[in-house]
Amino acid sequence: MNRPAARNGYLTWPVRYSLFVIHCSLFISLTFSGFAQQAWPPVFEIKTDSGFFRLDTTHFQVLEDRAGTLTFEEVQRSTAFHFDSYYNPNRKSHVCWLRMRIKNALDHDLKLHLCDFNSSYFDLYASMPGGRWQYQRTGELIPQSQLPVHNSDVERFRFFFQLSPGQEITFYQRSENPFWRSPLTYLSPQLQTEENRIHSVYKSFRVDREWEQYFFEGIMIGILLLAVSYNLYIFFAIKDRVYLYFAICLFFFIFERNGFNLQLALFPEYPYLFKSISIFFFIIFYFFFIQSIRKFIPLASTLPRLNKAITFFLILTALANGVQFIMYRFPSLPPSDVLVTIEILIRVVYVLLAIGMLKMLRRGSLDARYALIATTPLFLFWLYTLSTHLLGLFFKITTPQWQWYNFGYIESACFAWLIIFFSGALLNRYNLARKRVAQQAIEKEQLEKEREIERNRIIASQNERLEQQVEERTAQLKTSLEELKATQNQLIHKEKLASLGELTAGIAHEIQNPLNFVNNFSEVSTELVTELEDEQQKPDRDVELEKELLGDLKQNLQKIALHGGRASQIVKNMLAHSRSSSGDRQATNLNALCDEYLRLAYHGLRAKDTSFNCPLVTDLDPQVGLVEMVPQEIGRVLLNLFNNAFYAVQAKQKTASESFRPEVKVQTKTTGRQVEIRVIDNGLGMTDAVKEKLFQPFFTTKPTGEGTGLGLSLSYDIIAKGHNGTLTVESQPGKGSEFIIVLPGGR
Template identity: 50%
Template sequence: MNFKYDTDLLVLGPAAMLLVLVLRRLFDLPERLPRWNRWLSWLWLPALLAFAYSVVYLRHNSALGEAYMLFVFTVILGTLLRLRSYRPARTLLVGVALVWLKWVIKVGLLLGSYRLLPPYASYYNTGSQLTTLLVIGLLVTARAQKKTLLKEQKQREEEAQARALVAAQNAELERLVAERTAALTQQSEELRKALDDLQTTQSQLIQAEKMASLGELTAGVAHEIQNPLNFVNNFAEVSTELLDELASEQTKPAPDLGLEAELLADLQQNIQKITHHGQRAASIVRGMLEHSRQSTGERTLTDLNALCDEYLRLAYHGLRAKDKTFNATLQTDFAPVLPLVEAVSQDLGRVLLNLFTNAFYAVRQRQQAGEPGYAPTVRVCTKREGDEVVVCVRDNGTGIAEAVQQKIFQPFFTTKPAGEGTGLGLSLSYDIVVQGHDGTLEVESQEGNHTEFVMRLPLFNY
């Protein structure tokens, strides 16, 4: 008896397993459909059993091979339907469905022992070949789609990583900004507190400068007022003696009328001198009161010649009140006819007092250095130049270095030793002249030789 193996299973089985292997790798079934992947991994078993059956029972049945392939494509079709949301699977689904339909028709014809008529058999064979080619083409297309999807997925992952990195960097930047903002806020608070402390200190120093100027002015006034008071006291004592002598003469039996007339003339002259010096003391007191009175900021017509002369003597006697050994030559060159200027006299008086005080301080320092033949001299002159009135204060003292001249009007800058100056006198003077009176205040100096301050004020004619 002739025995024939079921060769259809020998061919179709490996072909089906190869197709399944391709599909498992193409669609990543172990990750996407683990259960279906396990079923597909066992599709070779039915083919092996059918082949064993044909060997054991010596029966050849081609329907087994056809039915096996129908079973394989049924499982593949079900797998693709489960993956229909995946674009490459949708692409291959149509082709597999056509192949599955081909095997359904073929198995149905075998089971019913039917044959297609020649024209339809030719169409069927041609359709089978086309579907096979279609499946191959769709496999290539699905593979290309998978690569595209993987590329897009990788790009999305990279973009997601980039966004995550940007988000992390933004979060880090926000943290750093928050820390920096907190640090800046703290620094701002510290600076605000330092500014408040500085303003408080500045107010105290300004007050100290005012008190120092007032002390110098007071000393000058005290020294200046001492002269008329001495005259008043001396003439009062002499007048008392004359009155006693007159009274004694009048008690005599034969008074000397000529002597009495002479005594009365002396008394009258003394009373006139007492009145003169008393008025002089009163005028000094009035000037002191005007200087100490709070400035209203109202401008009045001011005689700069008189103002310079008054404050020059007050500054000089103020220094002599501190140092009795100090003497200086005062030179004045006032313009004979100097127009009145519109100014706040109290404020300009403070400026002049500060300039004179600094000048006397400079010549005193040079005098104390023991330079042979040195004669302290302070010179004040006034003049008119165009539409301006000019006041020059020059001394032959220690002078100011060129580097220091650039900072001489800065607040809190002083060339005096600690404890002898606040560094606000010239700064306040500069503000009064420049900001308060629309003028200018300049300095020219040669170290070890002289210093000259030039104040210019605009002139207003009426």
């Protein structure tokens, strides 16, 4: 049986011990949990209709998110929320979470805006009925298309919500600054009624007439943009870089002074990019302003050492500005020291520049005086602000509030003085440059006139000299032309004689045959005459025998006359070939002409080389008949083509195998109203490169001394220019060539 847990209403000692341990554990856990997590801040109750509420530090708690990676669920479970003051210089986080509770204690609905004017990103989680959470996001670095809209108004620093009577709502607010901005050392959640919001906007624009400020700011931006355009125009007109530097300086001054409004107007979808690079707007403005002053004086050519010192400190200022961009990412870099360093470097650069202007002023530079007057008010103001800053930083001497309030107006006035006066100085510089350019133009024009007069004089004398040289040269050219014509005629005559020389052996062979007949028949006739005389001496003359002898003698004489005529015709043709033609066309038997010159060319070559034999093939169309031509010229062309054909087959025969049989063929035929002559050989052939130059004067493939290079050139001119025909060639290396002559007017 089990023992009873209690007897007579008392707990046994084991039970009592267990309960004691449990109570002690609960006490310890509750005690330490109270140290680990503070309780929620009290509810902020809205009991009046006043338009603006600022939550005191007892009604919200802060959680620093150093890494910026906490999710909303992690934040809800976090035990690190704590109360904190509005301003805490030891708060080094760029992301902070706030939690608060707000309740409407009025008897009517309340329309409110939760405001955050201290961060760049503003995220809000609001509790809704049913345990849901409503999430909204806004901030000045959010693209305009992603911002919440309330009553057609884009909200960048506020979230709208509505509370019914007695309703309580819990908020988790996430505030964030980018790495190039300062940590969230100041946090102050604020509430604003919608009515107060509308009233404040109305008051600022209609009562306080802030629209006038925007209006005049717009006018000033327009004036400055006109100044930028004007300086750029002058730069492109006279190529003086001081105007380019000042135009860039003014451009970035506009963006540095009106960055917020210009970003909203021109770059509404790129606020992060614009505001991140806006950190460099002032240093770019300052850099190009110093450059414009240095170019305006100028310092580089007159005070080079001082100019190098200014360049050195300008580079240091730019590097310090780059450090300013990343200084919040490195806790070891005190931001105040970096900012003071930049201010000191800016003043140092200007002090060096002021020294340069004073030195140039002592040298009598009027431009240095203008630059000094333009920059002195701003420089004195910057020295004063730096001194007040240093006194406050190191000696805790504060500047009265009214001075800080007026510093912005004073600085704007100094900038206006600088821009206006320096623009006037640049305008004066431009006017002087125009006058100088005009004077230079006048001097240049005068110099051009003098040069023109001198040039005309020189041209006149040169023309006279040239006319003399032209006359002399013309006389020389006439002489050269006459000599050239004589040389040309000699070359042509030489070519004719060369072709005549080619004919000599063939002509001798052709004349030899009829001469042999003449000699033979002359001898026979002599014998017949002797026999006839003997018969006449006899007393008993045989009349019949005398008649027979006389008949034979007559026949021999006729044959002598025939072969003598043939020899005479050959001589006439040779003479006709050797002398210049009259150019008159004659009806000529083309076939006979081709056959005659083919044989003459062949026999001429055989006279030089008796071992050479070549079949002569003729394919002469009897329908060709008589053709109007200059026979002497066409004969020369045919002779030249036949000589080339025989030369090609003879050259190939020397290198080819024994089975090679040379052949030269001439072919004629009619094609409509034209006559075609083809000279075909199976010789060496020619390449395309040779064919392109074939009809050029003095071009030859024969060894030196064996050809003038004029044969085919003259032949082409005879056919193309003298007879309105064509001379073409078809050839393949190693297979032979075919020359084609086409003449008009066959009949």
